[in-house]
Amino acid sequence: MMIIPEIELRTVNVTRYVTPLREGGSLPAIAEADDGFLYVLKFRGAGQGVKSLIAELIGGEIARILGLRVPELVFAKLDEAFGRTEADEEIQDLLKASTGLNLALHYLSGSVTFDPNAAEIDPLLASRIVWLDCLLTNVDRTARNTNMLWWNRELWLIDHGASLYFHHSWDNWEEQSLKPFVQVKDHVLLPYATQLKEADAELRPLLTPERIRAVTNLLPDSWLTTHGESPEAVRDVYTRFLTNRLAHADNFLNNALHARNALI
Incomplete structure (x- = not known):
């Protein structure tokens, strides 16, 4: 019988949209969650959609198994009411299309490329x-x-989407x-x-x-x-x-x- 080791990802609720990171077509953003931390939020409604999130999750967690440094990945819930007051129509549309479960990486404040x-x-x-x-x-x-x-x-890996x-x-x-x-x-x-x-x-x-x-x-x-x-x-x-x-x-x-x- 195959014994599957358990890996768990925390789930957080997004409470504040801080600023967009205008990189490519995916428009990730820095956002704050209900645990008080900042995250780089990857949206299910952007670019390649959930396929990008799937690749991000699999790639990040496999890298972690191999002992490479990857920021903590969490599931990030986005309420349907979130972002209604956002002035930028493009961002508002992205937030509406991303209601539900998204993926986020812990924001490494002060990091450099x-x-x-x-x-x-x-x-x-x-x-x-x-x-x-x-x-x-x-x-x-x-x-x-x-x-x-x-x-x-230390060197950290990001973005496996x-x-x-x-x-x-x-x-x-x-x-x-x-x-x-x-x-x-x-x-x-x-x-x-x-x-x-x-x-x-x-x-x-x-x-x-x-x-x-x-x-x-x-x-x-x-x-x-x-x-x-x-x-x-x-x-x-x-x-x-x-x-x-x-x-x-x-x-x-x-x-x-x-x-x-x-x-x-």
């Missing part, structure tokens, strides 16, 4: 992050947009799970990732099927209604995609090694 030209990074840490993004097919960790922050002298892009087509998920991650050539940390084999040997055993299932079990039913299947069937596809991709990790590892050799 990671700049590879201004900071040294440990080669093994760089290799772990590249390995993670190859697993998740995360296309959004480039020099133009690193999606990493320096906070308290562009990961798992197979779920935008869905039909060929099994084929997609076997493919190398060719976009690794554009990864901002690839030049520093000199220990990819060591990272693979360290990280691959940590992601057991039970731990992957524990992460996908976090996905709310209300986010899993866009594929014409039951929520449990959709969770199962995410689980099988990741376990299958991990079972064939040599495919993306060898491609990453080749891409890095091409830089030399």
Whole structure:
């Protein structure tokens, strides 16, 4: 019998919209919740909708299992009355479309965007992050947009919403799970990732099927209604995609090694 380890995300109620973060088309915002903390709020009514939230949750919690630093993720409830007094019509429409359960990351006050030209990074840490993004097919960790922050002298990963892009087509998920991650050539940390084999040997055993299932079990039913299947069937596809991709990790590892050799 498979014993699924429990992972829990807290749920908070959004009490105050502080300011938008006008990045790309998703319009995340800094918001305050009823626990008194500030969060970067990702809206279900924006951009790619709940698929972005699904990728954010899965990517963030898998990174955490692997020992990488990710701000706390919480479910964020947005009341239908919230935002009625918002003067900006675009933001008001976004808030109305996002009633219900959204996702938020703890706001790292005072953090600065990671700049590879201004900071040294440990080669093994760089290799772990590249390995993670190859697993998740995360296309959004480039020099133009690193999606990493320096906070308290440590490197933190944010914004995994562009990961798992197979779920935008869905039909060929099994084929997609076997493919190398060719976009690794554009990864901002690839030049520093000199220990990819060591990272693979360290990280691959940590992601057991039970731990992957524990992460996908976090996905709310209300986010899993866009594929014409039951929520449990959709969770199962995410689980099988990741376990299958991990079972064939040599495919993306060898491609990453080749891409890095091409830089030399």
